[in-house]
Amino acid sequence: MQCDLEGKVALVTGAAGAIGSAIAERLTDNGARVIIADINLQGAIQVADGLADAIALAVDISQPDSVENLVLQIMREAGRLDILVNNAGINTQAHRVNIDAFPLDEWNRIVRIDLDGLYLMSRAALAPMLASGNGGRVINIASVVGLAAMRLQSPFVAAKAGIIHLTRSMALELGSQGVLTNAIAPGSVMTDLTRKLFYSEDGSFSSRTEEFMQHIPLNRPGTAQEIAEAALFLASPGAGYVNGQILAVDGGWTAGYMM
Ligand SMILES: NC(=O)c1ccc[n+]([C@@H]2O[C@H](COP(=O)([O-])OP(=O)(O)OC[C@H]3O[C@@H](n4cnc5c(N)ncnc54)[C@H](O)[C@@H]3O)[C@@H](O)[C@H]2O)c1
16 A cells, blocks of 8 residues: 655564565655664664665563663654554564463563563653644554463463553553554464474475464465555554554464364
8 A cells, every 4th residue: 555654763673584574674665754663673774775764773572761861862863653553573483382381571571561561661752742733643563372271371362462451551541642553463474483383394385374364264374465455554644543453464373273
């Protein structure tokens, strides 16, 4: 889709990564100036260099001082903030274990970034957004696992479910001030990181992937661009009456059971 975001400033966290960079690209393509914010500053600079109107800045969303500093820098360099895309997030790689065996430090690390971090970033970014009186948009990147749980990744599942309900709280509290909050729940998305989970060495889907894809009506993973398209819609003037919604972009995975 195309829309007019000319004059708008958007902050995308985790924008050095696959989905965040795709979202940033769609926003700049439609006229927004985009802040590429990431804990990986080198990656953020690389992404910003390839975009029409982007600034790379470092942030650790789990640190209150870091998010406050980021917002100060944005106000200094761009003078306003209209769209916040809370995209930065992590999951466990090493600890795919039952809840009773899940290491507490790994639980804390994931929840601190995925849920607390999203809250901290929102709180800091909302200050100038609300003070401006121009309204704004908050787009939270959750996951289908926040809608229907999955085994062996309990902190990620709990954090994403928390994001979904926090989105609704934000929508109720901020809507009357013109700030609309919605979430996207991506299904399985093919990125450089997940590619090796899907494919065998010969380039075909692994047998586990074949089995998994049978639960997805479209029978394939999504792309970062497909998530970015949904984010662009939620940021667009056309979504001016959409507030507090969770848009699953999952090929129909959470629509029901494929039996
Ligand atoms: N890829 C998928 O299949 C999938 C599915 C559902 C939801 N999601 C969600 O989409 C979002 C983006 O995922 P992705 O696949 O692009 O992952 P990714 O790993 O490519 O990107 C995540 C980015 O977040 C950054 N980051 C991590 N911790 C940070 C912190 N403390 N502060 C600031 N930045 C930090 C990383 O440096 C990285 O650039 C995440 O919230 C993820 O949970 C992804």
